Amino acid sequence: MDVSARLTELAKLRGTRETPVVSVYLNTRWGDEHQRDRVRVFLKNEIRKARKASTAEGMEADLDWIQAEGDALITQSRFPEAHGVALFACRALGLRDIIPVRVPFESAFVVADAPHLSPLAALLEKTPSALVVFVDGESARLVPLTTEGVGEEVALESEVPGHHRRGGWAQLAQSRYQRHIQDHRGRHFEAVVEALIGLTEGNGVRRILMAGEPRTIAVFQKRLPNRIAERVVGSIAGARHESAAVLVGRAAEFLAHLRGGEGADAVEAVLTEAAKGGRAVAGLEETLEAVARGAVQRLYLLGRFSQPGRLCVECGALQSGDAASCRLCGKPTEAAELGGAIVDRVIAAGGKVETVEIHQALARVGGVAALLRYPL
Ligand SMILES: [Zn+2]
Incomplete structure (x- = not known):
């Protein structure tokens, strides 16, 4: 599992x-x-x-x-x-x-x-499954990155005959030979593209990171169908002799930076949507309301978010403040940390949780916001 x-x-x-x-x-x-x-x-x-x-x-x-x-x-x-x-x-x-x-x-x-569960939930959002694709003219290596670790590397190689310079009649052979190499390379790339499509679609890979010589990568990427090309998030340096661990280390660094920028943009979008009264909420009270209705699609929470509150022992409602009885049913409440409780409920209802380390606008609304499945 x-x-x-x-x-x-x-x-x-x-x-x-x-x-x-x-x-x-x-x-x-x-x-x-x-x-x-x-x-x-x-x-x-x-x-x-x-x-x-x-x-x-x-x-x-x-x-x-x-x-x-x-x-x-x-x-x-x-x-x-x-x-x-x-x-x-x-x-x-x-x-x-x-x-x-x-x-x-x-x-x-x-x-x-x-x-x-919040550390585990935060981790899942930070480490989406990604595929590092190293490719050169005659070999390729596909290294899946999963939350569990580095997946099994797939090595693809096709032998390309050696390249010898000749004169005279050999010139003709040379040009044919060149065409043959080009053909061969073409087939190699095609074969890599096929393998990549299979791995990407078979494993729900959302991000592909290319590795290798920039010129080779550019040629290779032109052969990718759009639905695969749009998952390519960038490229890193890479050489055939480098170990998978070296490539993966470089890739992880690249993806971590990428994640920081994307996360901040997503939070901005949610705050804007919430201000317009659309399919999002910002702030603790509004988020609690959305959580109670099971409406949260994606929760955004500052990493250090922690807020004492109350849990109703009867109806299970989560409430801010310190009232000893439930606002909804009047039954006794017990102390609860709202951050962890909200995260648990969102996950249990099939929503996603994203922890944001630093975000001033999110901090200003109380450190929590959510994208909803429907407007409240
Ligand atoms: Zn209650």
Whole structure:
């Protein structure tokens, strides 16, 4: 199951106060032993605190499992390639989930009545599936980037005969030979285009990043059908002898920059739409209303958004402020962090969540806005 499907499944899970869900996010990408130690110490301390704080049934077993899995991750006997790992445990729900990804998480340890999902949701939006396509005159390599990591590289090669300079009668052969090479190259590119179409459409690839010599890339791109060409987001340098890891590192940097710009533009568009009273809302109250109606298609949230509020124990309404009884049904409410609660509901209702690190206009409206499926 891919990460996005698992996220949707996790968002549907609800424990209780007696049987809470433990959610753990770890950075498993260490520059040195100190960083590795810091993760080890973080996990040990959090588990100790949780053991002290909780008398919940099944909690001991959940924490034992997290300790054992955490040890395996930290010694890299499990998922040595992962840069970040999320773990979810709740014995009562039969939940034991480990999700390795290719981007580091900030360490987090949360015990609550539902899985803590915002870091995972934010990650999914930040790392869309992309395809790095290196191509030269006689070979090509297609490297898929997924949330789980670098996918299996597809190497495409066709042998092109060597090139020898001759005079006289050989000149004719030479020109035929040149045509043959051109033909051959043409077929090579066509074959690469076919493979690219298959991979792109078969895997829902939204972004293609070309790698190689600029002139080769320009010629190659002319052969792409429009529906594929419009997914090409740019190109990076690349040479045949470079490893997939080198190409992927360059590609990840390019995509990260691209993402920053696009995210900001999308937020601007949503704020404008909200100001016009169209298919968008801005601000906490309006967003809560849209969330309650299940109308959010895409939520935009400042990365540091956190807001205490109330959750109605009867009707489940999320409300700002600190009223002890529900505005809608009058029943008692309990304290809830609205940011996390909103994210969970949007995901559970099939919406997407995008975390924005810095955005002044979004901050001015309260740090949250949403594109809607229909106007409220
Ligand atoms: Zn209520």
